Structure formats: structure tokens, C-alpha cells
Amino acid sequence: xxxxxxxxxxxxxxxxxxxxxxxxxxxxxxxxxxxxxxxxxxxxxxxxxxxxxxxxxxxxxxxxxxxxxxxxxxxxxxxxxxxxxxxxxxxxxxxxxxxxxxxxxxxxxxxxxxxxxxxxxxxxxxxxxxxxxxxxxxxxxxxxxxxxxxxxxxxxxxxxxxxxxxxxxxxxxxxxxxxxxxxxxxxxxxxxxxxxxxxxxxxxxxxxxxxxxxxxxxxxxxxxxxxxxxxxxxxxxxxxxxxxxxxxxxxxxxxxxxxxxxxxxxxxxxxxxxxxxxxxxxxxxxxxxxxxxxxxxxxxxxxxxxxxxxxxxxxxxxxxxxx
Numbered sequence: 001x002x003x004x005x006x007x008x009x010x011x012x013x014x015x016x017x018x019x020x021x022x023x024x025x026x027x028x029x030x031x032x033x034x035x036x037x038x039x040x041x042x043x044x045x046x047x048x049x050x051x052x053x054x055x056x057x058x059x060x061x062x063x064x065x066x067x068x069x070x071x072x073x074x075x076x077x078x079x080x081x082x083x084x085x086x087x088x089x090x091x092x093x094x095x096x097x098x099x100x101x102x103x104x105x106x107x108x109x110x111x112x113x114x115x116x117x118x119x120x121x122x123x124x125x126x127x128x129x130x131x132x133x134x135x136x137x138x139x140x141x142x143x144x145x146x147x148x149x150x151x152x153x154x155x156x157x158x159x160x161x162x163x164x165x166x167x168x169x170x171x172x173x174x175x176x177x178x179x180x181x182x183x184x185x186x187x188x189x190x191x192x193x194x195x196x197x198x199x200x201x202x203x204x205x206x207x208x209x210x211x212x213x214x215x216x217x218x219x220x221x222x223x224x225x226x227x228x229x230x231x232x233x234x235x236x237x238x239x240x241x242x243x244x245x246x247x248x249x250x251x252x253x254x255x256x257x258x259x260x261x262x263x264x265x266x267x268x269x270x271x272x273x274x275x276x277x278x279x280x281x282x283x284x285x286x287x288x289x290x291x292x293x294x295x296x297x298x299x300x301x302x303x304x305x306x307x308x309x310x311x312x313x314x315x316x317x318x319x320x321x322x323x
Contacts, residue, residue, distance in 0.1 A: 003056050010048055014066070017041040017073060026074045042073045095316045097269030102313030107235035107242075114189050115196035115231055122197050126204025133208045136201060146205055148312060151218060154286030163282025170226060170274045174233035178267050181237030182256065184245055188237035195230060199223075217291035221298035222281035225305060229273035238262035276301050 019248070020038040025029055049066040056062055101108075126132050138140070156162065173191070180187035199219070206215035240259045247255035284297050 003059055003062065006052070006056070006060065013041055013044060014069060017045055018069060021069075021073045021076050032077075042070065042077055045073070046070050052146040057116045061300065092265075092269070094312045096265050098228060098309045098313030099316035100265045100269070100313075101232060101309050102317055104232065104235045104239060104263075104266065108232055109240060111192055111234040114234070115227065116135045117196070118143075118193045119196035119200035119203070122200030122205040123207060124126060126201060127207035127212075130208070133205065136205065142205060146209055150202065150206075150213070151286075154218065154281065159282040159286075162286075163278040164279050165273055166222075167278035170230065171271065172276065174230050174270060174274065176266065177230060177234040178237040178240075178263065181240035181263075182244065183241065185238050185241030188241060190232050192231065192234045195227075199227075205236060213291070217295060219286045221294040222277050224298050224302040225273055226277035226281070228302070228306070229277065230272050233270055234268060236266045239263055273305055276305060 020030075020034060020041065023034065024038065045066060047071055049063070052059075052062055084321065125137060133142075133279055137145070154162070157165070173195070177188050177191045180191060203212070203215050203219075206212050240256065240263055243255040243259040244252050250258070280298060280301055284294055287294065
């Protein structure tokens with residue numbers, strides 16, 4: 001095909017691509033059909049440019065024209081995609097995740113009770129009952145745990161390695177609490193209760209020997225955010241389990257699918273909470289800083305995360321159209 005025939009055969013496509021590229025630069029959003037058409041014409045024009053560079057290398061005007069057209073469209077097309085990705089992340093952080101957490105508020109209350117009631121029972125029991133304290137572990141094990149092992153755990157590895165290990169462990173526990181919801185809430189409730197009981201046993205041992213201040217000084221910096229994030233993951237699992245138990249006017253499979261999709265957004269968003277908690281546990285909890293400084297940092301990240309979630313969650317619910 002000679003150069004005139006090549007231009008004539010493809011001129012309409014180039015002109016249309018130029019029009020769409022200019023249209024994409026305007027403030028209004030392109031329709032999905034226009035965006036698909038621009039993508040197809042861009043790919044076709046790129047192929048034609050490659051062909052022209054080989055077959056019509058001597059025609060600098062044609063090569064330059066197609067190069068500019070492909071370059072302009074590339075900048076607009078991929079700029080739009082990057083902008084859409086950024087908007088999607090922003091929308092998830094300020095609307096989807098916060099609204100999903102706020103919608104779980106009743107289940108969060110239940111999950112919190114399942115965690116903190118066993119915690120309180122075991123901590124109070126071990127702190128006031130010498131016999132319970134004697135039975136919880138051999139004396140040598142308790143002594144080592146209270147005087148050294150519990151605190152040294154937080155500085156047992158380089159901070160970045162420890163934070164990474166903690167992050168993946170917390171994600172594993174949260175995923176278990178979430179996914180186990182399909183077993184009619186039973187396993188999720190057990191995971192939350194066991195997590196709380198373990199904390200209560202540790203706290204009770206420290207309290208029995210008059211070291212409760214050291215215990216809370218090591219738990220609160222990372223635990224405020226870490227524990228509450230696990231509770232929210234458990235709440236999402238409880239919601240899934242309850243949807244199977246009481247699906248309302250939906251089929252059980254439909255209820256499971258809808259609630260799993262909705263609650264899955266919560267688990268994805270909690271990754272940020274677990275990452276933040278792991279950073280605090282790895283780089284703050286085990287540091288030889290004063291207790292008020294370490295606990296203050298923990299309160300700060302806890303307040304920042306949940307302040308963001310609650311404020312945007314309530315705003316999203318208020319902005320949602322009435323049913």
C-alpha cells in the first residue's frame with residue numbers, strides 16, 4: 001500500500017482519535033463507550049505508527065503526526081486511569097470502609113463483650129486469688145514470664161522484623177475471626193473469647209505481684225488499636241454468621257453472599273490498622289522510653305484511626321440516599 005492509500009484508509013480513525021483525546025481533556029466525564037472507543041483507536045494507531053516507521057520511514061511529517069497523536073492519547077488515557085485509581089482509593093478510605101464499620105456497630109459491641117468479659121474475669125480472678133495464681137503455671141515459669149519474658153518479647157528481634165511478624169500474625173487472627181463466621185458465629189466467638197482470656201491471664205499475673213502498671217505500659221501502646229481491629233474483624237464474622245442463622249426474607253446463600261461482600265470491605269480496610277499497630281509494637285512498645293510517652297503514642301494512633309473512621313462513617317451514612 002502506498003503512502004497516500006495508507007493515509008486515506010486510516011484518516012477517519014486518526015481524526016476520531018484526535019477528537020476523543022480533546023474531549024477527554026474537558027472537565028466532563030467520558031462515557032464508558034467513548035473511553036472504550038478511544039482505547040481501541042489508540043491501540044490501532046500505535047500499530048499503524050510502528051508500521052509507518054518501517055514502511056514510510058522517509059515521511060517525517062506522517063511519522064511525527066502519528067507519534068504526537070499516540071503520545072497525546074497515551075497521556076490522557078493513562079492519566080485518566082491513574083486518576084480513577086486514586087479516586088477509588090480515596091472513596092474507599094473516606095466512604096466505603098468507614099460506612100461499613102459504622103454499619104457493624106451492634107456486632108462490634110457484641111464482639112467487644114466477647115473479648116473483654118473473659119479478659120476482666122481472668123484478670124480479676126488471678127489478681128485476687130492466690131490459689132488461681134498458683135495453678136496457672138509453675139512458679140519458675142511465672143517468675144520468668146513476669147520478670148523478663150513478657151517485656152523482652154517486644155525487643156527480641158530487630159524492630160522491622162518483629163513488626164512484620166506481628167503484622168502477619170494479627171492479619172491471620174483477624175482473617176480467622178472473620179472467615180469462621182460462616183460456622184454460625186461459634187468459632188468467631190471462641191477466637192475472640194480466647195484472645196481476651198489470654199490477655200486477662202497475663203494481666204492477672206502481673207496484678208497479683210503488684211506489677212499492673214508495667215503490664216499496661218507494655219500492652220496499651222499497640223494494644224488499643226490492635227485489639228479493637230481484631231474485634232471489628234470478629235464483628236464482621238459475627239455478621240456473616242448471623243446472616244446465615246437469620247437471613248430474613250433472603251435465601252441463606254444470598255444473605256451469605258451479600259454480607260460476605262459487604263464485610264469483606266472491612267477486612268481490607270483493617271489492613272491499615274494492623275500495619276499501624278505493628279509499627280507501634282515494633283518501634284515503640286519495646287523502646288526504653290517512659291510509659292507516658294509510649295502509651296501517648298498508642299492513644300494518638302488509636303484516636304487518629306478511629307476518629308477518621310467514625311467521622312467519615314457517620315458522614316457517609318448521612319449522605320446516603322434514603323431507601
